[in-house]
Amino acid sequence: MKRLLTLALACAGALPLLAANADECRLLSSPEQIDYGTLDRSRLTPQQPALALPEKTTQIHLSCTHPVDLSxxxxxxxxxxERWRLTDNGHLRIKAGNAVVDGEPVELGLLSHPGAAPGPAAASLDWRPQHGMTPVRAGQTLRGRSLSLTLTLEGELSASAFQVHGMIQSTASGQLQAPASGATSNLDLHWQIQPAACTPQLSNNGVVDYGKISAQSLQPDKRTRLPSRHLNLTISCDSPARYALLMHDNRDGTALVNSMVFYGLGLDAASNRIGLFEVVFDPRLISADQVPAAYLTYSTGGGTYWSNASAQSNSITSKTLLAFTDEDNTTKGPVPFRNLSTSIEIKPVIAPTLDLDLRQDISLDGSATLEIVYL
Known part of the structure; x- marks a missing residue:
């Protein structure tokens, strides 16, 4: 997705026509293309509401064959x-300085409108919205054949700009204009935002092994719940990230009960359903960054709205987003975490043995995939 910003150096209202023509002046920006590179949240901290972009400069050169108004x-x-909009989640400040007219250093002044008297002059000035910039000497706007100056660009993106699902390419396009001569020069700012990358890891490589289970230890006419097992889950992100979890059944259609909270254990030789298992999160076991406690919150609307956060245990599902927040009984949804760890409980159930083919060994073959959904 591209976010576009039109930056145009232009004069509002009618401008007096001077003797110089457009083809008698050239206006150049060097460089015309300013690249901020790839940006991510790694330099943000929870205390930072925004990320300052690297300071960039561009040299502006206006040259004419005859003396003209160089505004x-x-x-x-x-x-x-004071600030220009830089996408929906950022802003830009511009400073002008190092002005030289016809080889002589000069000061700069702001113009409230074309033809106005310049404001107080200085060697360096903030370029304010709805104002022009002009070279000044002794309080008067200078005419000349050439003007060079330096623009310093100071941009900032809010933390919300980094809440992206994929790589985002952005461009802010602008145009410098010398109204007296009609000369123009384009100026483009480019950057891309890289989403936070989080890596989940389960202890024992995510394997829960119940070894050999005797058929005699299972109930013939009702389901048997096996002892719960626990795995440690850690989620490490390269920067604080707002995310939720889903779990997908790799043995879809084999669970004894058709429910999004249960996952299948596969089929026996006679294609009978062996059982099911669920995976339970207990917020009391969660450790997340420096928060004193973490809570579970859910969304059935794809993250557009969230349940009241709670300290109660609950199962992860294949469709309802499960996420983590730092405040109980709130609907604000998940907050960004960089490091989170918890113990998850695996709770298997085996079908009645009368419903299974026990003529040969049966392998419990449950498998599910944990997915991180970036918000």
Whole structure:
């Protein structure tokens, strides 16, 4: 997905036509393409609401064959009197400095509108929304054949910009304009946002082995619940990430009960269903970053809304998102965690032996896949 920002240096309203023509002036940005590279949440901490982008500069050169008004204008969507919008989740500040006209260093002044008297001059100025920038000497706007200056770009993206499911390519496109001559130059900002990557790991490689079970230890006419076993689950992310969990049955259709909380144990030689198992999370066993306690919350709406968080144990399912939060009895949903660990309980049930083919050994063949869903 691309988020586009139109940055245009332009003058609002009518501009006086001067003697110079568009083909007599050239306006260049060097570089025209500014690349912030790949960004991720790894430099964010829970205390940081935003990530400052690396400071970038571009050199602006305006050259004309005849002396002209060298004023430049900027027009773009803005947030307030100081910041320009940089996508829906960020902003941009621009500073102008190191101005030189016809080889001589000069100061810069802001213009409230075309033709206005410049404001207080300085060697470096913040370029404010709805204002132009002009070279100044002795309080007066300078005319000349050439202007060079440095633009310093200071961008910032909010933490919410990094809550992405896949790699996001973004571009902010702008245009510098010298209204008196009609010369223009494009300026493009590029970056991509990489989602947080989380790695789940189960103890014993996720294998629960019940060894040999005697048929005589199983109930002939009713189901037998085997002793619960536990596995340790750790989820490690390269930066704090907001996610939920699902579990998918790799033996789909073999569970004794058709329910999204139960997973199959496979079939015997006569294609009878051997049993089922469920996987239970107990929030009292969860350790997550530095929070004193973690709670379970669920979403049946794909993460658009969440249940009241609770300290009660519950089973993971194949369709309802299970996630973790730091506050009890809240519907705010999951919060970002970097490291989480817990013990999960495996609870198998075997079908009545009268419903199984015991003429040969039966292998418990349950298998399920844990999925991390980034939110």
């Amino acid at each position: 430049l204008f900027f027009k773009a969507e803005f947030l307030d009197s």
